[in-house]
Amino acid sequence: MKKIKPVITVQLIVIISLFACREKLQPTLAKEINAINLKTGNVVLCGPDDKGVGKVSFIITGEDSIVKQFNFAVALLHSFEYDEAEKAFAQIIHHDPHCAMAYWGVAMCNYHPLWTPPETPELTKGAKALQIARSIEPKSSREADYINALTVYYNNWEKLDHRTRCNQYEAAMQKLNEKYPNDKEAAIFYALALDAAADPADKTYAKQKKAGQILSSIYPSVPFHPGVIHYLIHTYDYPELAQLALPAAQKYASIAPASAHAQHMPSHIFTRLGMWDESIQSNLASIASAKCYAENAGIKGHWDEELHGMDYLVYAYLQKKELKKAKEQWDYLNTFSEVSPPNLKGAYTFAAIPVRYVLENRLWKEATQLTTTPAGFPMQQFPWxxxxxxxxxxxxxxxxxxxxxxxxxxxILNQLRNNLLAKKETYKANQVDIQIKASEGWIAWKAGNPALAVEKMEQAADMEDKTEKHPVTPGEVLPARELLADLYQELKQPEKALEAYQSDLTTHPNRYNGLHGAALAATQCGKKELADYYTQQLKVITAPKAALAKK
Known part of the structure; x- marks a missing residue:
C-alpha cells in the first residue's frame, strides 16, 4: 500500500480555489460553528495516485468550486469514510459558512446508519449542525427538504430510541424521494435509510428488497457511484440474497480504491458465498489501506477498520485450514495496546479472533484459558x-x-444477557441468549441427559435461524445449527447430524467444519457418493489459490 503525504491531491485542488465568504461572518454564526467542534485538517486517503473515491453528482446551491468539493465529500460519505468526509464538509464551511448543505453533510457523518448507533457527542454535533443549516437563508426548497428529513432522525434523540428514529427518517426520505423523482441522490439515500430501518428478524427482507430495486434501477446510469455499489452490497448481505450482490462486490474496490472500507466491503459477500480466496485478498488490501491511513492521519495505536478486516481475514484463513496464517493474525492482535476508536468493531475482533481459532480447531484447553480483558481496551463496556x-x-x-x-x-452469560436487556439492547441480548441455550445443551449432554441436550441445542439453532448476523461480523464464532450437528455426532445419530450439517451449509457455504462433518456423517450413513462430494469440496476450498488457477 503506497503511503501518501498530507498534501493537496488532484481531487482536493478545488479547496485552493474556494472563494472567501462574500460577507463578514456574523459573530453569532461564528460562535455556533465553533460549538460544533468540527473535525479539521487535510483529508487523508490511501491508495493509488489518483486517490479515487468514485463519482458523485449532487447539485447544491453555490459556486462550482463549492459544488465540486461537496461532491467529493459526499463520495467519501458514501464509502463510510466519516472522519475524512466531515473534514471535507468542514473545509466548505470554513470557506463558505452559509452553505447550508455542508452542515447537513456533517450531520450525516455523525449518523452512520449501518454501524453502531451514534453516541451522545455525535448526536449533539449532528443536532447542532442541522440547527445551523435550518437557520441559513437563502437555500433551495430541495435543500431544505434534505435538511428537514435528517432533522427527523436527530429530533428528541434524548427520549426516542435509535430504531424509532431510524424508522422516522426512512419515512421522511420516502417523501423526499417521491417529491424529487429525478433526484438520484434522494433515491440513493432513501435506499440507505431502508437498509438502516430494516428489522433483523424480518426474513422476507421487504425493506432490503425495496432498497435493492431502487439501487439496481439507478446503477446503469451511474456505474461509478460509490454509494449505489456500496449499498447494494449491504442490501444483499444475507445468505438468501448474497448472490445478487456478487457483481457489486467484484467492482466496488476499483471504484473507490482510496477507501479502506471499500477494499473490505466486498468480503461481506465473498464470505456469504464461501469465496475464501477472494475474501482473503479483499481484507489483505483493506488492512494495508487501514494501516496506511492510521499512520498518515496520526491515529494513536490501531484504527478500528484494521481490526475489522482482520476478523474477516482470520475467518477465511480458518476455512482454508491456513492455520499458521490465522495464528499469525492472532499473535499480531495480541501486540495491540491501543485501538482508535475503542468501539464495537474492535471489541468484536478482540473476542472473535481467539475464539474462532480455538473453537474451529477444537482446542478445548486453550479455550478455557482465553482472557476477557485485552490490554488497554475497555472490554467491560461490551457485554455481547x-x-x-x-x-x-x-x-x-x-x-x-x-x-x-x-x-x-x-x-456469567446469564448476567451479561440481563445487563443487555436492562439497557434495552435486545438484539445483543438475543445473541447471548442463543449462546446460553447452546451452553445449556452441551452441559446437559455432559451430564448424561441427551434429550434435554438436543432440546436446548435445537432451541439455539432455531433462534439463530430467525436472527440475522450483525453487520460487524463475518459470521457466528460457531453456527448453532452446525453445533447441533456436532451434538448429534456425539450422540451417535449420524442421520440427524447429516441433516443438520446440510441445513447449515445452505446459509454458511463452504465452512470447513460443516463440510468435514457432513462428509463424516454421510460415510457413517453409508452414503458414499454424498461423502465423496463433501470430501471433494474440502479439497477445493483448501487448495492453494495458484492450484485453483491452473484448473
Missing part, C-alpha cells in the same frame, strides 16, 4: 462481545469434564 469469550470458555470446560467451571461461565 464478552459473552463470546465466556461461551468459548464454557465449551472448553464442558469438553474437559469440568462441570462446575462450565456452570460458572453459564452464570
Amino acid at each position: 462481545q464478552l459473552g463470546i469469550i465466556h461461551f468459548a470458555r464454557l465449551l472448553g470446560f464442558v469438553h474437559l469434564n469440568q462441570p462446575d467451571s462450565a456452570n460458572n461461565e453459564l452464570a
